[in-house]
Amino acid sequence: MHDTADLVTEAVVNSVEAGAEHIRVRVRIDEGSVEARIEDDGKYTISSNPFGEGITTKGEGRGHGLHIIWERSRGRCRLTRGEGITVLEFTADDDGSFDRLSEALLPVLGIERSIIITIWKDGREIEVSRSLLEERDAVPDRAEGIRRYRRLLESLVKGDIYG
Numbered sequence: 001m002h003d004t005a006d007l008v009t010e011a012v013v014n015s016v017e018a019g020a021e022h023i024r025v026r027v028r029i030d031e032g033s034v035e036a037r038i039e040d041d042g043k044y045t046i047s048s049n050p051f052g053e054g055i056t057t058k059g060e061g062r063g064h065g066l067h068i069i070w071e072r073s074r075g076r077c078r079l080t081r082g083e084g085i086t087v088l089e090f091t092a093d094d095d096g097s098f099d100r101l102s103e104a105l106l107p108v109l110g111i112e113r114s115i116i117i118t119i120w121k122d123g124r125e126i127e128v129s130r131s132l133l134e135e136r137d138a139v140p141d142r143a144e145g146i147r148r149y150r151r152l153l154e155s156l157v158k159g160d161i162y163g
Contacts, residue, residue: 003095003097004034004036004072004092004093004094004095004097004098005097005098005103005104005105006097007036007068007069007072007073007090007092008025008027008036008038008104008108009107009108010065010068010069011025011036011038011065011069011088011090012025012038012107012108012111012115013065014042014065014066014088015038015040015042015086015113016042016111016113017042018040018042018043018044018086019042019043020040020041020042020086020113021041021113021114022040022041022113022114023038023039023040023113023114023115023116024038024039024040024115024116024118025037025038025108025115025116025117025118026038026039026117026118026120027098027117027118027119027120027121028119028120028121029094029098029119029120029121029122030120030121032093032094033091033092033093033094034091034092034093034094034098035089035090035091036088036089036090036091036092037087037088037089038087038088038089039085039086039087040085040086041084041085041086042086044081044086050066050079051066051067051069051070051075051077051079053067066079066088069088069090070090072092073090073091073092074092076090076091076092077089077090077091078090098119098121101119101126101153101156101157102149102150102153102154105117105128105153106140106149109128109130109133109139109140109149110139110140110141111130112130113130114129114130114131115129115130116128116129116130117129124157124159126153126156126157127156128152128153128156132152133145133149133152136148136152138151138152
C-alpha cells in the first residue's frame, strides 16, 4: 500500500529517471484531500495512456509508478508535456502521511537534484529546497544532517526562523 506522500516520492523518482535536473513539487493539503503538482525538465516520451499498468519507455518490468498514482488517486491525475517542462498533477485522499513533514519529505529531499517543495497546509505555506538544506548544513545524508534537517522542518512548520 502506498500512502499519499509515497506517491509524491514516486513522481519525483520518475522525474529523476527521466533525467530531470530541476524539479518543483507543490502540495496542497486541504479538507481531506491532497493536491500535488510535480514539474520537471526531464526528457519524456508520453504514451497515449501513460497511467496504464506496465506502460513504460524505461524497459521491461517497469511502468508501475504512474499506474500506482492513477489507482490511488482514483483516476484524478493528468500528465502533460510542453516547452521542455513535464507536469504531473493528481489529487488523492489525505491519509495523514504529510502530518510529519520531516518523514514525508525525507526521501525526496535526499535526492541530489535542484528540488523545491512547497506545502500548503493549515493555512500556512512552507517551502524547503535542496539548496536551503545545503546552505543550513541540513542535508539528511548523515546523522547530524538528519538532526538539523528535522529541526529546520520543525521551525518552518512553526513559522520560526531557523538558526
